[in-house]
Structures are given as C-alpha cells and as structure tokens.
Amino acid sequence: xxxxxxxxxxxxxxxxxxxxxxxxxxxxxxxxxxxxxxxxxxxxxxxxxxxxxxxxxxxxxxxxxxxxxxxxxxxxxxxxxxxxxxxxxxxxxxxxxxxxxxxxxxxxxxxxxxxxxxxxxxxxxxxxxxxxxxxxxxxxxxxxxxxxxxxxxxxxxxxxxxxxxxxxxxxxxxxxxxxxxxxxxx
Amino acid sequence: xxxxxxxxxxxxxxxxxxxxxxxxxxxxxxxxxxxxxxxxxxxxxxxxxxxxxxxxxxxxxxxxxxxxxxxxxxxxxxxxxxxxxxxxxxxxxxxxxxxxxxxxxxxxxxxxxxxxxxxxxxxxxxxxxxxxxxxxxxxxxxxxxxxxxxxxxxxxxxxxxxxxxxxxxxxxxxxxxxxxxxxxxxxxxxxxxxxxxxxxxxxxxxxxxxxxxxxxx
Numbered sequence: 503x504x505x506x507x508x509x510x511x512x513x514x515x516x517x518x519x520x521x522x523x524x525x526x527x528x529x530x531x532x533x534x535x536x537x538x539x540x541x542x543x544x545x546x547x548x549x550x551x552x553x554x555x556x557x558x559x560x561x562x563x564x565x566x567x568x569x570x571x572x573x574x575x576x577x578x579x580x581x582x583x584x585x586x587x588x589x590x591x592x593x594x595x596x597x598x599x600x601x602x603x604x605x606x607x608x609x610x611x612x613x614x615x616x617x618x619x620x621x622x623x624x625x626x627x628x629x630x631x632x633x634x635x636x637x638x639x640x641x642x643x644x645x646x647x648x649x650x651x652x653x654x655x656x657x658x659x660x661x662x663x664x665x666x667x668x669x670x671x672x673x674x675x676x677x678x679x680x681x682x683x684x685x686x687x688x
Numbered sequence: 689x690x691x692x693x694x695x696x697x698x699x700x701x702x703x704x705x706x707x708x709x710x711x712x713x714x715x716x717x718x719x720x721x722x723x724x725x726x727x728x729x730x731x732x733x734x735x736x737x738x739x740x741x742x743x744x745x746x747x748x749x750x751x752x753x754x755x756x757x758x759x760x761x762x763x764x765x766x767x768x769x770x771x772x773x774x775x776x777x778x779x780x781x782x783x784x785x786x787x788x789x790x791x792x793x794x795x796x797x798x799x800x801x802x803x804x805x806x807x808x809x810x811x812x813x814x815x816x817x818x819x820x821x822x823x824x825x826x827x828x829x830x831x832x833x834x835x836x837x838x839x840x841x842x843x844x845x846x847x848x849x850x851x852x853x854x855x856x857x858x859x860x861x862x863x864x865x866x867x868x869x870x871x872x873x874x875x876x877x878x879x880x881x882x883x884x885x886x887x888x889x890x891x892x893x894x895x896x897x898x899x900x901x902x903x904x905x
Contacts, residue, residue, distance in 0.1 A: 509709075516714025523718060527725050532732065539736040542743045549746040556750075556757040563760035563767075570767045573774045580777055623772040641795065649788030657777070659784040665807040684780065 583657055584685045589613070589630050593683065597634055604647035610635045614680070626687050631661075636677040641665070644677055657684040785811050785818060785887045789849065794822070797841035801827045801834055801869050818850075820883040821858070827867050831877035835860055839881055850885040858882045 505513070585592050590613050597611040614631040636644070644665070651658065662680035694700075706712075787809065798804060806823035822842075826834035839855045846853045858880040865876050 512709070513714060516718060519714070520718055520721065523722060523725075527729070531729055532725075535729070535732050535736055539732070539739055542736070542739045546739070546743050546746050549743075549750050552757075553746070553750060553753070556753055556760075559757055559764065560760050563764050566764055566767045570771055573771045574767070576778070577770045577774045580774070621776055623769075623776040626773070627777075641791070645788055645791040645795070648791065649786075652784070652786050652788055656781040656784075659780075659811075660787050661811045663787055663807070663809040665804075667805045684777070 580657060581686055583655065584683075586688065589616075589683070589685050593630070593632060597632070600651065601634075601636060601647055604650060605643050606636050606639045606647055608637050610637075624684075627684050628687055630683045630685055632679075632681045632683060634679040634681060636679070638668075638671070638674045639677045640674055644675070648679075655683075658682070790818075790820075790846075793845045793849070794842070797838055797845050799834070799837065799841075801874065802838050803827075817852070817884060817886050822881040822883065823879070825863070825867075825876050825878055827869050827874040827876045829874065831862065831875050832860060835877055835879040835881075838879075842881070842883060846883070846885055849889060851888055853883070853885040855881055855883045 593613070594611040598609045601607070601609040611632050611634045614633050616628050616630045618628055619625065639647070648660065648663075652660070658681055660679055660681050662678070664678045666676045668674050668676055790809070794804075794807075802824060803826075804822055804824040807820070809818065809820040811818055824838075826832070826838065828834040835857070839857065842855045843853055846855075860877060860879045863876040863878050866873050867876055868874075
C-alpha cells in the first residue's frame with residue numbers, strides 16, 4: 503500500500519499522539535500510583551517488623567522483671583543505706599553516733615573530697631572520701647567497731663588506717679581512718 | 689464474455705479510502721491502547737487501595753500497642769541499668785579489704801614482750817595490694833629474735849588468708865632501755881616492719897585425680 507503525503511502526515515500525528523499518551527500515562531498516573539504503593543508496602547513492612555519486635559520486647563520485659571527481682575531489691579536496699587540530703591550534713595553525725603555506740607567517743611569525721619566514677623554503670627553515684635579521727639580508742643574496741651562498720655555499711659570501705667599510741671594515756675590509741683563511701687547522686 | 693460496467697466504482701473507492709484512513713486507524717489504535725492502559729491503571733489503583741487498607745489496619749494495631757511497647761522498652765532499659773549497677777556495686781563491695789580480720793590476726797601475733805607503737809595501713813589503688821607499716825619495741829634476752837618471731841608469726845598468720853605476703857624489717861636496732869616484764873629485766877629493740885600482701889585469698893592447690901581415687905578406695 504502506498505501512502506500519500508496526507509496519510510503520512512496523519513500517521514505521524516497519530517504516532518506523536520501515542521507517545522504523548524504514554525508519557526502522560528506513566529508520568530502522571532501510573533508512576534505516582536506505583537510510588538505511593540511501594541511507599542505503603544515499605545511502611546507495612548516497617549510496622550510489621552515493629553509489631554513482631556514489640557511482642558519480643560514485651561516478653562523480654564516480663565521475663566526481665568521476673569529475673570531482676572533480686573537485683574531491684576538489692577539496688578533499693580543499697581540506695582536506702584544512705585539517707586536523703588547532702589552527705590556532709592548526715593555522715594559526720596552518723597559516724598559519731600556509730601562509734602559512740604561502740605564505746606569510742608570524741609569522734610570527728612570530715613569530708614576530704616568527692617569524685618565521680620569512670621564506669622558508666624555508676625554514673626549516678628559518687629565516691630566521698632572521709633577522714634575519721636578517733637582520738638581515744640583501745641585496740642580491741644576499735645577492732646570490734648571496725649568489724650561492725652564494715653559489716654553494716656557495705657558501701658563504705660576503709661582505705662587507710664593509722665594507729666598511734668598515746669604516751670600520756672597508754673590504755674588508749676589515737677586512730678585515724680580514711681574511708682570512702684559510695685553515695686547516690688541526688 | 690459479458691461486459692460489466694461498475695458505475696459505483698468511484699464511490700466504492702472513496703469508501704475504501706475512508707476506511708483505510710491512517711488517522712482514523714491511528715485514533716482507533718490509540719483509543720484501544722488507552723482503554724488497555726486505563727484498565728491496567730484501574731487494576732493497579734485497586735491493588736493500591738487494598739494495600740492502603742492493610743496499612744491502615746497495621747497502623748491502627750501499632751498505635752494500639754505502641755504506648756505499651758515504649759513503656760516496656762523503657763522498663764527494660766531501666767532494669768538493665770539497675771542490674772548492671774547492682775552488679776558493679778556488688779563487685780565493689782566484695783572486693784573491699786576488711787581491716788577487722790586483719791587487726792585480729794595482728795593481735796594474735798603480738799606476744800606480751802612486744803609492743804606496737806605505730807601502725808599504718810594503706811589500701812593501694814584499685815585493691816592491688818595492702819601496705820602496712822608496724823613500728824614497736826620488742827623486749828627479751830635477745831630482743832632481736834623476739835622481733836624476728838613477730839615477723840615470722842605475721843608471715844604465718846597472714847599467709848593463711850592472704851597471698852603474696854611479705855614482711856621485712858625496715859629497721860631493727862637495739863635500745864639502751866631496759867624494761868621490766870613480769871618481774872624480769874629485759875633488753876629492748878626498736879623495729880619497723882613493712883608488710884605487703886595481696887588481699888586475695890591463697891588459691892588452694894587442685895586435688896590430683898590420683899589422690900582423689902586413693903581416698904575413694
């Protein structure tokens with residue numbers, strides 16, 4: 503079939519129209535639709551994974567709650583060892599009262615300094631260094647008092663101990679204790 | 689042969705030309721393709737709507753449990769923090785050096801004819817060890833041997849509970865002073881003992897299988 507000039511023109515017009523139709527179809531109709539569908543599928547996948555993980559998370563929380571009972575109890579007990587307020591306000595009177603109960607009088611405790619911990623686990627806690635001066639103590643009483651202190655206050659550790667005899671009172675010794683107490687930051 | 693005259697020849701030709709009009713055929717093809725594309729679009733739109741409804745359902749389910757999950761995550765983080773902190777604090781508590789048992793051991797070593805005048809004990813950084821300095825006076829016929837007995841007793845007593853025990857004289861010198869102990873006049877010596885040890889207990893040697901077997905028999 504031989505096409506005349508007019509027919510070739512019309513055919514070209516049809517071809518252009520077809521290409522334009524395809525362009526409009528893919529660019530303004532099917533493309534956005536597919537994009538939105540893909541986006542929604544991704545969202546569904548994301549939510550689904552979150553939902554699956556959430557079940558595991560809830561189970562983990564329940565199991566952990568059961569396993570951590572001992573730890574939480576112990577943690578609460580350790581926290582309760584130190585009263586509220588600034589340590590400088592309560593530690594010296596407490597030390598004085600403790601040693602007075604152990605028949606060691608005239609005890610003076612003073613704060614030497616405080617420092618934080620390097621470990622991330624103990625970021626909420628501080629180390630307080632104290633100097634406890636016991637001007638009149640006898641060796642046996644001192645030993646018992648220190649044993650009681652070490653057993654009743656697990657967050658306190660004695661880092662330095664010096665005992666000197668008193669020339670004018672041979673029945674007594676002068677004792678200096680350097681102690682570190684771990685106290686939660688308030 | 690009969691002669692046929694087609695008087696409608698021109699009209700038929702025109703009609704055929706109209707039917708074969710490329711623009712018309714193109715338009716028909718365009719409409720056909722358009723219809724197919726429309727159907728395909730409709731099918732896709734239907735699927736998209738279905739996915740949207742699924743998304744809405746999942747979103748609703750997530751919104752329902754999200755507060756619980758967030759709370760659970762927070763609780764897990766809190767509990768893990770508490771467990772780690774408690775473990776670290778327990779390690780710290782367990783690794784403390786207890787002075788009371790040490791003082792008890794020292795008191796067991798001191799005989800009536802020795803006297804302690806100064807005692808200095810220090811826990812080295814991070815519980816690496818304990819340094820103790822003991823100063824005193826020993827009395828006896830041989831005051832130096834009395835002081836040596838004290839050193840030996842310290843080594844023996846401390847060695848039962850601690851490891852790497854070292855007790856050395858920093859100073860040991862005779863004094864001119866004569867003292868009366870239980871009615872007897874005795875010479876005296878001044879000493880300074882340096883004691884170092886590791887607070888960790890001495891590891892017990894592992895039992896050999898042969899000895900265990902022998903005991904069973």
